[in-house]
Amino acid sequence: MHNHKAHGPHGHHDYSHEVMGDILEQEGALHRGFNADAAAWLSGLITVPVARVLDAGSGPGLAACVLAEAFPDAEVTALDPQDGLLARAAARAERLGLGGRFRTHRAELPGGVDGLDPVDLAWSSRALHHVGDQQAAVDALAATLRPGGVLAVVEGGLPPRCLPRDLGLGTPGLEARMDAAAQDWFSDMRTDLPETAAAVEDWTGMITKAGLTPAGTKTFLADLPAPLSAEDRRFVHTRLTMTRDQLADALLPEDKATLETLLDPDSPHGVLHRRDVFFLHALTVHTGRKE
Ligand SMILES: C[S@@+](CC[C@H](N)C(=O)[O-])C[C@H]1O[C@@H](n2cnc3c(N)ncnc32)[C@H](O)[C@@H]1O
Numbered sequence: 001m002h003n004h005k006a007h008g009p010h011g012h013h014d015y016s017h018e019v020m021g022d023i024l025e026q027e028g029a030l031h032r033g034f035n036a037d038a039a040a041w042l043s044g045l046i047t048v049p050v051a052r053v054l055d056a057g058s059g060p061g062l063a064a065c066v067l068a069e070a071f072p073d074a075e076v077t078a079l080d081p082q083d084g085l086l087a088r089a090a091a092r093a094e095r096l097g098l099g100g101r102f103r104t105h106r107a108e109l110p111g112g113v114d115g116l117d118p119v120d121l122a123w124s125s126r127a128l129h130h131v132g133d134q135q136a137a138v139d140a141l142a143a144t145l146r147p148g149g150v151l152a153v154v155e156g157g158l159p160p161r162c163l164p165r166d167l168g169l170g171t172p173g174l175e176a177r178m179d180a181a182a183q184d185w186f187s188d189m190r191t192d193l194p195e196t197a198a199a200v201e202d203w204t205g206m207i208t209k210a211g212l213t214p215a216g217t218k219t220f221l222a223d224l225p226a227p228l229s230a231e232d233r234r235f236v237h238t239r240l241t242m243t244r245d246q247l248a249d250a251l252l253p254e255d256k257a258t259l260e261t262l263l264d265p266d267s268p269h270g271v272l273h274r275r276d277v278f279f280l281h282a283l284t285v286h287t288g289r290k291e
Contacts, residue, residue, distance in 0.1 A: 015242075017084030021060050023242055025088065026235040028062030030160075030279045034222040035063045038154070038285050039070035041218055042121065045287065048148035050074045052119040056109055056141060057127020061089025067123060068098045075101045077116065081108045110140040118146045125154035125283075129186075132195040135206050142210035145290040150215055153203050153286045157219055160281035162236045162271070163262070169269055170258030178243060178259075181250040203286035212288030224279040230272075236279060237263065237271050 015023070028035070043050075050071040055064035058078035068076040076098070078089040086104040093102035105116065109124075109131050122141045131137040141151050159179045166172040190196055199206070204214050224232055244259050251259065264270045271277050 017082055020082070021085055021088050023238055024059040024085070025062065026238050028060065030224065030232065030235050030239075031062070031222045031281070031283070033224075034220045034281070034283050035066040036070075037220045038152070038218075038283075039063075039066050041220075041285070042067075042123075042150065042152055042287070043070050045215060046121060046148075046150050048120055048146070050120040052117060052146075053077070053121045053123065054079060054113070054116065054119045054141075054144055056113065056122060056124040056137075057130065058089055058104075059085050059127075061086075061092050061104075063123065063125055064089055064102070065092050065096055065098055067121070068093065068102060069096070071121065074120070075103065077103045077105050077119075079105045079107050079109075079112060079116075081106065081112075110136040113140050113144050116144060118149070119144050120146055120149045122149070122151045123154075124152070128153060128155055129190065130193070132190075132193040133197040134199050134201075135197070135209060138203075138206045139210045142207070142212050142288065142290065145212075147290055149290050151207060151210075151212055151288045151290075153207065154283055155203050155286065156201065157284040158282035160222075160239070160279065162240070162277055162279050164276050167258070167262075167269070169261055170254055174255055174258055177255055178247060178251065181247045182243070184250065185246055203284075204288075207286060207288035210288070211290075213291055215287040215289040217284060217286045219282050219284045222279060222281040222283065226278040227275040228277055228279065232279065233272055233274075233277055236277055237265075240271060 053067050053074045053076045056079045058064045058080050061078045064076050064078040080086050090104050093099050122144050128134050128137050161175050163175050261267050261269050262271050265272050
């Protein structure tokens with residue numbers, strides 16, 4: 001079985017496809033407003049009829065299905081290296097009645113798009129940072145576009161927050177300290193990638209270098225205010241569990257203990273029970289058009 005590797009600064013945690021699929025589906029649910037808003041923005045930005053859409057690094061296909069709904073005349077291809085995630089994407093499309101114009105393609109960027117039919121919209125959300133040579137991946141996606149087609153890359157923005165600064169537990173500012181540790185985790189993750197190449201994370205610059213004309217950058221909020229539904233609190237619990245696993249010992253002992261309390265399903269201070277848990281994530285979409 002293939003595993004999705006999440007590298008921590010002090011160790012490695014391997015998630016099975018099933019666990020990774022659950023995590024990405026739950027995260028996708030927290031991003032539901034974002035996917036719909038971004039798709040609506042893109043449909044106003046693209047000036048050609050959209051007959052074909054590619055979602056590169058689709059995971060379990062939440063955005064791919066939203067794009068299929070936003071572009072009702074389009075055939076949508078979800079591309080991902082992980083069969084298990086693609087199976088979830090296909091099942092989701094089927095459930096939503098989109099199966100007739102939904103395809104999956106197991107491949108890896110940057111090379112994996114070679115030979116695909118050209119598209120009018122290439123979308124890639126939070127996947128390019130998993131590719132060692134990000135410019136090569138942007139180049140490969142740009143090359144899939146028909147004239148007038150648009151590349152939309154979701155990267156950057158601001159890290160998600162779900163907790164008040166002062167939790168009534170531990171030292172205030174836990175999430176800010178977790179974000180700092182996550183930056184180191186991210187750098188380690190990128191260093192360990194095959195054929196990793198240093199790149200300034202200037203997505204508009206990379207899109208321009210790939211021969212496209214910048215067509216707009218917009219940041220969207222996934223904004224679920226407190227109190228969350230019990231289901232959304234469970235999703236936040238899953239995210240925090242993954243963060244705890246990834247950051248391992250990079251946190252101060254007191255912060256680790258606070259995090260354990262937050263994850264304890266039996267603690268009244270835990271995120272499953274707190275009415276002050278929210279979800280706020282800023283996601284930036286960078287676009288370029290093929291002239
Ligand atoms: C953080 S998930 C993002 C999933 C989804 N696009 C979203 O925004 O929720 C990253 C995805 O990129 C995929 N991925 C990793 N390396 C890749 C590569 N070289 N080419 C294409 N996809 C890749 C992973 O399998 C995973 O599904």
